[in-house]
Structures are given as structure tokens and as C-alpha cells.
Amino acid sequence: MTISVPAVPYDFELDPESTALVIIDMQRDFLEPGGFGSLLGNDVSLLQRTVAPLQAVLAAARASGMLVIHTREGHRPDLADAPPAKLARGHLSCGIGDPGPFGRILIRGEHGHDIIDELAPAEGEPILDKPGKGAFYATDLELLLRNGGITRLIVTGVTTEVCVHTTVREANDRGFECLVLSDCVGSYFPEFHEVGLQMIAAQGGIFGWVAASSELLAQLPVTTHIS
Numbered sequence: 001m002t003i004s005v006p007a008v009p010y011d012f013e014l015d016p017e018s019t020a021l022v023i024i025d026m027q028r029d030f031l032e033p034g035g036f037g038s039l040l041g042n043d044v045s046l047l048q049r050t051v052a053p054l055q056a057v058l059a060a061a062r063a064s065g066m067l068v069i070h071t072r073e074g075h076r077p078d079l080a081d082a083p084p085a086k087l088a089r090g091h092l093s094c095g096i097g098d099p100g101p102f103g104r105i106l107i108r109g110e111h112g113h114d115i116i117d118e119l120a121p122a123e124g125e126p127i128l129d130k131p132g133k134g135a136f137y138a139t140d141l142e143l144l145l146r147n148g149g150i151t152r153l154i155v156t157g158v159t160t161e162v163c164v165h166t167t168v169r170e171a172n173d174r175g176f177e178c179l180v181l182s183d184c185v186g187s188y189f190p191e192f193h194e195v196g197l198q199m200i201a202a203q204g205g206i207f208g209w210v211a212a213s214s215e216l217l218a219q220l221p222v223t224t225h226i227s
């Protein structure tokens, strides 16, 4: 069943059977006070605004039968998969692998690396651990999508101009059509968020489409039932 979602620059058409909801890096290290983002002095409330709308979208996507994929940015405990340049960049006061209130920062298996409780993955939903900003880089995301007959992505998560943007660009170059939900993505920098969204939909949708989650929710069918 194809639905049409009012979006910028024009309606985004999708069939839940060939569409995946991709939730990018909704991890404690980026979203919660005490995580990596907050330790660097960022205002994490700017990211927390995405949680409630994303909970609604997640519930609706599950009810429509849509594939839901979660990603997490992070590294192996020995940091063998972290480029030295990434570790050294910025001369930060704390960095990847350092100890913090939520365990070692952005290290797989640590409390801070995991997804926030409000958006906990359900049984069977793929969780992709990625070492980079883009969700396609050094992961099997493209394989999962192609094998699942997925051609369109609803992209959500954090941060708008970093991991969301990189992933949308990667997806676009691979021929996937992306709808970014404006209230389900967030940035520590409000101006980057706004311009980042404009950059996606500009030039006739150079990277994809942008819509508020309410536009999608108004159209999504409920096809699964709790027995």
C-alpha cells in the first residue's frame, strides 16, 4: 500500500513494505547529562526534544510492519577500529575510550554507548554498530536493505549535520530515497540543524525530502495486530 506524505520539496511516496525507519545514534553518550556530548559542554536538551516525537514514530512504524533499524556510533574496547585521526582530533577535554560517568566513552558494551531506554530496540530489530559517522561505512546496512527489498528510508536521530547528514548522503549515492523527519533529528547547534535540513531538500531534493513527523503519522497504516 503506497502512501503519500506531504514533504519538502514535494510529496514523499512510500510503501511500508519497502521502507525502513533508520534511527541513528540515539545513545546515552549523545543525549543524556553525564554522556560524552554533555561532558564536552553541549546542551543535550536540544537533542532530547527529538525523543517524544521519535517514540511516536517508532510505535507507528512498528504497527505498520515497517523494518526498524537502530545504529550506534562506537568502537571496540581496544580501539583497533578507531582511526588515530578520530581519536586525536580536537584536543578535547575528554575523548573516545576515556572513562566517564557512563563507562568508557563511545565504547561498545558500555552504558553510555547504548541506546536510551525510551527508544530501546525491540526483539529482532537490527542494531548496527558503526565506527564512523555514516551508517553505511564499514557496516552491513546496504546488504540488509537490499536483501530486505528496501528502497526508501525514513531517517531520524542525532545529530542532524553529522551522522544524520552523512548517512543521508551515503544513502542517496546508493540510490535510496530518504525522508528526514525534522522534529526527530536534532543538533547541539540550532543553526546547523536548520541549515542542514534546508540542504537536504534544496535544489529539488538534492539529498532527499524533509517533513514533520505529524505528516507521516497522519498517513501510516496500522497493519500489525497484537494477538
Ligand code: TIU
Pocket: 024, 025, 030, 073, 133, 158, 159, 160, 162, 163, 164, 188
Ligand atoms: N552521531 C553523531 O552525530 N556523532 C557525533 O559525533 N555528532 C556530533 O555532533 N558530534
